[in-house]
Amino acid sequence: MVTWFGRQKRIEIPRLKPRGEALPTTRVDLGELTPELLPYFGQAAYFELGLFQTLAQVVSTAPALASKENLAPAAGVALTRYEGLVAEIRRHGGDATDAMAAFQPALDEFSHATRGSDWAELLLGSYLTAGLLEDFFLSLSDGLPADARHRVAQIFGGGSIEAVLVAELTACLAADPTLASRLAMWGRRLVGDTLLIARSALHVSGDLAAHEARVELRIEPVFTELIAAHTRRMDGLGLTA
Amino acid sequence: MVTWFGRQKRIEIPRLKPRGEALPTTRVDLGELTPELLPYFGQAAYFELGLFQTLAQVVSTAPALASKENLAPAAGVALTRYEGLVAEIRRHGGDATDAMAAFQPALDEFSHATRGSDWAELLLGSYLTAGLLEDFFLSLSDGLPADARHRVAQIFGGGSIEAVLVAELTACLAADPTLASRLAMWGRRLVGDTLLIARSALHVSGDLAAHEARVELRIEPVFTELIAAHTRRMDGLGLTA
Numbered sequence: 001m002v003t004w005f006g007r008q009k010r011i012e013i014p015r016l017k018p019r020g021e022a023l024p025t026t027r028v029d030l031g032e033l034t035p036e037l038l039p040y041f042g043q044a045a046y047f048e049l050g051l052f053q054t055l056a057q058v059v060s061t062a063p064a065l066a067s068k069e070n071l072a073p074a075a076g077v078a079l080t081r082y083e084g085l086v087a088e089i090r091r092h093g094g095d096a097t098d099a100m101a102a103f104q105p106a107l108d109e110f111s112h113a114t115r116g117s118d119w120a121e122l123l124l125g126s127y128l129t130a131g132l133l134e135d136f137f138l139s140l141s142d143g144l145p146a147d148a149r150h151r152v153a154q155i156f157g158g159g160s161i162e163a164v165l166v167a168e169l170t171a172c173l174a175a176d177p178t179l180a181s182r183l184a185m186w187g188r189r190l191v192g193d194t195l196l197i198a199r200s201a202l203h204v205s206g207d208l209a210a211h212e213a214r215v216e217l218r219i220e221p222v223f224t225e226l227i228a229a230h231t232r233r234m235d236g237l238g239l240t241a
Numbered sequence: 242m243v244t245w246f247g248r249q250k251r252i253e254i255p256r257l258k259p260r261g262e263a264l265p266t267t268r269v270d271l272g273e274l275t276p277e278l279l280p281y282f283g284q285a286a287y288f289e290l291g292l293f294q295t296l297a298q299v300v301s302t303a304p305a306l307a308s309k310e311n312l313a314p315a316a317g318v319a320l321t322r323y324e325g326l327v328a329e330i331r332r333h334g335g336d337a338t339d340a341m342a343a344f345q346p347a348l349d350e351f352s353h354a355t356r357g358s359d360w361a362e363l364l365l366g367s368y369l370t371a372g373l374l375e376d377f378f379l380s381l382s383d384g385l386p387a388d389a390r391h392r393v394a395q396i397f398g399g400g401s402i403e404a405v406l407v408a409e410l411t412a413c414l415a416a417d418p419t420l421a422s423r424l425a426m427w428g429r430r431l432v433g434d435t436l437l438i439a440r441s442a443l444h445v446s447g448d449l450a451a452h453e454a455r456v457e458l459r460i461e462p463v464f465t466e467l468i469a470a471h472t473r474r475m476d477g478l479g480l481t482a
Contacts, residue, residue: 049300049313056297056316059290065345066338069327072290075297076320079313086310097307104306 034143035201037092042099043107043201044137045085049100050111052078054126055161061119070164077159078130084155088148110197114190120172120179121186124237127165128187129194131233132226134161136198139222169237184239191230195223275384276442278333283340284348284442285378286326290341291352293319295367296402302360311405318400319371325396329389351438355431361413361420362427365478368406369428370435372474373467375402377439380463410478425480432471436464 055075062068086096114125134156141152173179202219234241296316303309327337355366375397382393414420443460475482 049309052313052316053297053301056294057301060294060298065342068290069337069341072293072320072323075293076317076324079317079320082313083317096310100310101306 035140037144037148038089038094038099039102040137040140040144040201041085041089041092041094042096042101043103045082045089045096046100046103046107047133047137047197048078048082048085050107051126051130051161052082054111054115054122057115058119058122058126061122063119067168071168073159074161074164077161080158081155084151084158088151088155092148106197106200110193113193116186120169120183123165123169123172124183124186125190127162127169128190128230128233130161130165132191132194132230133197135229136201136226140201166236173238180239183237184234184241187230187234187239187241191227194230195226198223198226276381278385278389279330279335279340280343281378281381281385281442282326282330282333282335283337283342284344286323286330286337287341287344287348288374288378288438289319289323289326291348292367292371292402293323295352295356295363298356299360299363299367302363304360308409312409314400315402315405318402321399322396325392325399329392329396333389347438347441351434354434357427361410361424364406364410364413365424365427366431368403368410369431369471369474371402371406373432373435373471374438376470377442377467381442407477414479421480424478425475425482428471428475428480428482432468435471436467439464439467 052075055071055078059068059071059075062071089096089099110129114129116122116125138152138156141149144152169183173183199219231241293316296312296319300309300312300316303312330337330340351370355370357363357366379393379397382390385393410424414424440460472482
């Protein structure tokens with residue numbers, strides 16, 4: 001079994017098994033995809049900047065003061081991750097604005113589309129999109145040089161955004177059990193847009209263009225696993241994925 | 242001349258001079274007012290939490306990506322100040338939610354009322370209200386026990402919110418000189434509401450009730466100086482206060 005919990009530095013995923021062939025012992029991972037540094041950090045940084053803004057809105061619109069108090073540090077974690085990623089852009093000789101600019105239209109639209117119609121949907125959108133995309137950026141970092149990969153692990157390993165979102169979502173669902181079916185539907189609607197953002201990162205790296213068919217074979221199980229992790233998040237909330 | 246720049250730990254203010262009397266050599270300061278610890282920290286914390294949310298909105302609605310990048314750290318400074326003030330509430334045996342709750346209605350209304358109608362007004366509102374109220378909370382901290390006063394100085398001394406707001410406001414005014422008269426009017430409208438928030442902190446401390454007339458005499462020059470510092474901020478932007 002592959003697990004994405006615990007944020008391992010390297011996530012190993014079984015190669016797709018051609019029909020009738022014996023189970024291979026070799027494994028592939030996203031590390032072979034070697035993302036280009038500045039687009040990688042630019043997209044991840046702008047995603048975290050958007051997540052920070054969304055979490056600040058979660059704080060602003062929280063119905064109870066205790067929830068604001070619980071959630072404010074999560075917004076701080078996203079901001080700290082953003083600042084760490086911007087520092088990587090500069091460390092690699094890039095300009096942060098330039099590196100992020102290409103991703104602004106798609107990520108702004110994504111952020112808008114995953115915002116939802118009320119506070120519970122905003123919470124769920126933050127939780128599911130952050131969970132999926134941070135897992136994805138972390139696994140994509142396997143293809144970076146060792147020192148950058150190490151710092152990315154530190155950036156995404158510092159603090160926790162998910163725990164408080166799960167706690168607040170669980171409280172929302174306990175207070176209003178009728179919410180479950182609407183949130184389940186919202187979770188299903190989010191996942192497609194979120195996977196498209198992940199896939200766009202691979203396109204930017206140039207790998208798809210260079211080795212399209214071979215790389216598609218490698219990406220497929222990664223996306224299967226991203227969806228499986230998404231399903232586990234939904235299950236954890238008692239929602240049907 | 243009294244100056245409020247540089248965030249001195251103790252701000253000395255000349256006593257009001259009764260007509261015809263020789264200039265007194267004694268001085269009064271807010272340190273004699275001795276705020277109650279938990280209401281002091283509760284109000285300051287909830288103000289910083291609101292400022293964080295406002296600055297996150299400044300980032301969200303910034304017209305240029307470079308401005309978002311410049312302003313995001315300022316939101317982080319407000320969040321760090323909030324977290325430092327919440328830590329003080331807990332250090333003194335209080336519950337952060339309880340300590341902040343009494344100030345939520347007035348500060349939420351204040352935050353809403355000082356938000357303005359566009360991005361430039363939102364920026365100016367953040368700058369002027371943060372400048373005035375952080376100066377005020379810092380000077381009120383003179384009445385706290387020495388260790389708490391020292392930590393308050395560290396909390397408000399860490400990072401800078403004002404520099405980037407001045408830079409962005411200056412850029413707005415340079416790009417559109419017709420903005421100056423509208424922003425000048427907005428700055429004048431803000432100051433009354435902001436001083437009322439400051440005055441409410443003194444009421445909460447109980448000092449006004451105990452020594453109303455005597456304390457009013459002491460507060461008056463403090464408010465005169467808060468207004469003078471506000472005028473210097475407006476002047477610094479080339480706006481008529």
